[in-house]
Amino acid sequence: MSSRPSKTSTVLDRILALEIARVTESAAVAAARLRGRGDEKAADQAAVDAMRREMNNLPIIGTVVIGEGERDEAPMLFIGEKVGAGRGPKVDIAVDPLEGTTLCAKDMAGSIATMAVAEGSSFLNAPDVYMEKIAIGPGYAKGIVDLDASPEDNIRALAKAKGVKPADITALILDRPRHADLVAAVRKVGAAVRFITDGDVAGVIHTADPEATGIDIYIGVGGAPEGVLAAAALACIGGQIQGRLVLDTEEKRGRAAKMGIKDPRKKYDMEDMVRGDCVFAATGVTTGSLLKGVRFRPGMVETETVVMRAATGTVRWIRAEHRQLEKFHL
Numbered sequence: 217m218s219s220r221p222s223k224t225s226t227v228l229d230r231i232l233a234l235e236i237a238r239v240t241e242s243a244a245v246a247a248a249r250l251r252g253r254g255d256e257k258a259a260d261q262a263a264v265d266a267m268r269r270e271m272n273n274l275p276i277i278g279t280v281v282i283g284e285g286e287r288d289e290a291p292m293l294f295i296g297e298k299v300g301a302g303r304g305p306k307v308d309i310a311v312d313p314l315e316g317t318t319l320c321a322k323d324m325a326g327s328i329a330t331m332a333v334a335e336g337s338s339f340l341n342a343p344d345v346y347m348e349k350i351a352i353g354p355g356y357a358k359g360i361v362d363l364d365a366s367p368e369d370n371i372r373a374l375a376k377a378k379g380v381k382p383a384d385i386t387a388l389i390l391d392r393p394r395h396a397d398l399v400a401a402v403r404k405v406g407a408a409v410r411f412i413t414d415g416d417v418a419g420v421i422h423t424a425d426p427e428a429t430g431i432d433i434y435i436g437v438g439g440a441p442e443g444v445l446a447a448a449a450l451a452c453i454g455g456q457i458q459g460r461l462v463l464d465t466e467e468k469r470g471r472a473a474k475m476g477i478k479d480p481r482k483k484y485d486m487e488d489m490v491r492g493d494c495v496f497a498a499t500g501v502t503t504g505s506l507l508k509g510v511r512f513r514p515g516m517v518e519t520e521t522v523v524m525r526a527a528t529g530t531v532r533w534i535r536a537e538h539r540q541l542e543k544f545h546l
Contacts, residue, residue, distance in 0.1 A: 326504030354454025
């Protein structure tokens with residue numbers, strides 16, 4: 217990746233880095249008003265509406281390439297939707313307005329609002345399907361882990377690279393019945409498993425700082441949109457991720473083909489999912505290990521957001537107090 221910023225990259229740096237933080241803040245606040253109410257759809261729709269409203273104020277000509285689904289499946293922020301004020305640079309948009317809808321509905325830890333912006337034609341344009349994923353943090357030779365290797369071989373390879381035993385490795389895996397064999401394989405080689413119920417964007421990010429998080433590797437099947445967003449985050453802070461779309465029906469393969477996916481079994485590296493410069497932002501909805509959740513106080517809303525940029529490797533932590541509450545439609 218070239219370190220020389222293009223004209224678009226300069227715009228991303230000067231304007232959008234903080235502007236997209238306002239977008240995720242708005243989505244997080246809207247969703248947080250419905251924490252613990254048990255209504256996943258309402259919380260997700262609130263986040264979608266707020267994110268779309270705020271994105272349309274951005275000085276961009278944006279196209280959603282990773283969104284809530286294709287046009288026929290999502291009322292807003294669908295793949296292919298045009299967003300922004302209609303002036304400025306042409307950019308790709310990847311969004312998950314509410315990652316962890318169940319976490320928000322149950323007021324459990326780790327729900328976030330997230331998005332990424334990149335130069336046009338930079339993100340993998342993929343349908344909203346499942347994706348096989350494997351991710352580790354920075355500092356390792358390329359290809360040290362691989363989707364085509366067995367879980368046991370990946371754990372052993374990572375342990376060898378770290379200079380530790382497999383028993384010292386902890387894998388983060390979504391707690392789903394489909395992962396029963398994967399969990400058994402990881403434990404068979406002696407490694408530990410930490411489960412998450414939702415939120416695999418944050419889960420992948422955790423691999424970038426294993427000393428702080430205790431997570432060495434992420435393995436399993438989750439959403440493709442979350443895979444691309446996670447790749448955008450790792451492009452900013454370092455690490456490796458591989459993904460392969462799960463196109464296990466004719467309908468899914470047809471949808472993928474319409475979006476330009478020629479090889480349904482293609483293995484995507486981070487550079488395939490995110491090319492060039494990008495900016496990633498996430499705001500906490502419920503407090504988790506990555507971000508604190510929205511806090512409502514008399515006359516004030518507090519948010520915590522992380523903003524990352526690939527070209528510079530800069531990570532900004534923004535703890536904000538919002539006193540002009542009308543912007544959140546409160």
